[in-house]
Amino acid sequence: NAGVTQTPKFQVLKTGQSMTLQCAQDMNHEYMSWYRQDPGMGLRLIHYSVGAGITDQGEVPNGYNVSRSTTEDFPLRLLSAAPSQTSVYFCASRKRQGGQPQHFGDGTRLSIL
């Protein structure tokens, strides 16, 4: 099993550019989520999904869009990148039952110039 796979691992963008961070899991997990990690702030939830076709906002959703057309994939879109979105982004998945531990990808390090 590959687990949770994120691509790319590194990316540099210019302000105003758009980009999609990819996330795929092969564990048939219903619940998927995106976090951003900034120094001294831990991980903050951006968006999450409890199943295909269902998404909802987390703590810091502004500037990001998501969709969930399949169980396996949960891409994160930046429509117009801003320097404040420079961060490390993590995708995670878990089984739908409440309290199940999340499995994390290795992260995407994104710099916005």
Added chain:
Amino acid sequence: AQSVTQPDIHITVSEGASLELRCNYSYGATPYLFWYVQSPGQGLQLLLKYFSGDTLVQGIKGFEAEFKRSQSSFNLRKPSVHWSDAAEYFCAVAGSTGTASKLTFGTGTRLQVTL
């Protein structure tokens, strides 16, 4: 709203010494509690979790944590630290109701191990 506090930003211990990392949570009912570890440039790995039952939970790599409801705490311990334990440690809480319960992280504690 649920929250997690990790009061120690950075801790340094000598190899072979014991370790305790503090975690306090806020949640209205009995929560699900987790400890994750993150090595530099890596994702997060689950160390252990508490759902219910025995309040002393054993995890991987020789770690354990104790849930204390009266103190709203879930401190992580290890009797003898190894140099490879140097990493950042995150405590997290999830609500105990509903499949959409979200995971809230503390700000992390960076552990440095001296030889």
